[in-house]
Amino acid sequence: MSTQTSPRIQPATRGPVGRVLSNFGFQILVALILGIVLGLWARAIGPDAAGNANGLAATLDVIGSSYVTLLKAAVVPLVFAAIVASISNLRRVRNAARLAGQTLLWFAVTAFIAVSIGIVLGIVIRPGERAGAGLETGEPHTVGTWWNFLIGLIPQNVLGLQVSSSVDGDSVSSAVGFNILQVIVVSAAIGIAALKAGRKAEPFLAFVESFLKVIQRVLWWIIRIAPIGTLGLIAGAVVKYGWEKLAALAWFAGAVYIGLALVLFVVYPVLVKAHGLSIRQYFSGVWPAVELGFVSRSSIGTLPVTERVAERNLGVPRAYASFAVPFGATTKMDGCAAIYPAIAAIFVAQFFGITLSPIQYILIVVVSVFGSAATAGTTGATVMLTLTLSTLGLPLEGVGLLLAIDPILDMGRTALNVAGQALVPTIVAKREGILDLDLYNAPRQGLPFADEADDADEDVAPGEDGAGSSEVDEQREPAAV
DSSP: OOOOOOOOOOOOOOOHHHHHHHOHHHHHHHHHHHHHHHHHHHHHHOOOTTSOOOHHHHHHHHHHHHHHHHHHHTHHHHHHHHHHHHHHHGGGSTTHHHHHHHHHHHHHHHHHHHHHHHHHHHHHHOHHHHOOTTOOOOOOSSOOOHHHHHHHTSOSSTTOEEEEEEEETTEEEEEEEEOHHHHHHHHHHHHHHHHHHGGGGHHHHHHHHHHHHHHHHHHHHHHHTHHHHHHHHHHHHHHHHHHHHHHHTHHHHHHHHHHHHHIIIIIHHHHHHHTTOOHHHHHHHHHHHHHHHHHHOOHHHHHHHHHHIIIIITOOOHHHHHHHHHHHHHHOOTIIIIIHHHHHHHHHHHHTTOOOOHHHHHHHHHHHHHOGGGTTTSSOOHHHHHHHHHHHTOOGGGHHHHGGGHHHHHHHHHHHHHHHHHHHHHHHHHHTTOOOHHHHTSOOOOOSSOOTTHHHHTTOOTTGGGOOOOTTOOOOOOSOO
């Protein structure tokens, strides 16, 4: 009895207009423009008679904050499953210790280059001296110090949960949060313990990998509504701060974005070319993750996309990528932990008329290279900035100067973060001779994210549809994003 294989259903071909409208980058651009327009409109309406935000402003704020809440809700299970799975996957990689060491080394090298660029830009552009008048200072809500950072590594409970209570008159409210550093420590400990347990831990590791797939699917759904969240976030920033405060910090914002652009479009391409790889293929491969990082402002939220493009576009073996990319999403922050704190610290010193010594510039480099784990892949870089300021002995009130434009800067910072988180595994894999060059150089299909139909492709046997087996004996997904 013969069996027939059902033909694979091909997606419907879109026309030029359909391709443009369905393009993720186009959707984000439209959301940015609409967000600015609606934000200006809501700001022009002004508050109601009671001093409360008008209906449009309140709606935009809810849209933006709800999207961030959705991303945060997925952080703890995603980080736990990703780190445990990534550590366990090291057992499938030859020379795992060497790969881990090379990954850390290149994290440090690229961070050193990025922070050096940030320092030079801060000295040359001198944004603190050019800041407009009327900027408000204030104590930051979160202060990063080396002492607090070390204490924060000690888990208070297995999930890293934190409960806080506040009293307002006769009412008492409680809130539950999480310390992502503690989640990372707990996850790493469990992953290492599972490795040591050997075959007895196989059912647990299989469950974690399946759980990670489920969480990633949920995150895909959140990703699909990113343009809506972007509209609310940008509009909320315009309503809250207006153009006056934004214009006052134009030189600072310009310095940060120049630094981000130099690293992304000069330093990274030089490193790619120095390793004999195509710059064009790198950018076309990593761009979906860069776009989502720009929108979500979260390296953790972008993690599934970053890992996918590293594997399917850039040719990094899955077993190694599943370790290096999650590890980078929590510690590799060229934008948030190198360029931004360097320029911001120099800005604060210039604004308050403080002259930095050569030793303090060296401290900026040290903090950026070794303290990037303090950012922990979450939205914002206030902790890293306060860690830098406290190490240098600069006024922490300076953080309040920069809050007005932080959401706008955070978009560019995170975009650079995720580009670097995909770059380092690619470089290390090329240096170790395990990079799939055929996949790296393969023509792109122009699809920024995988559809649900791609899940069926994950079980295709090696060699089918052009897929090949990797040197780590790990089955690879066949299609490039």
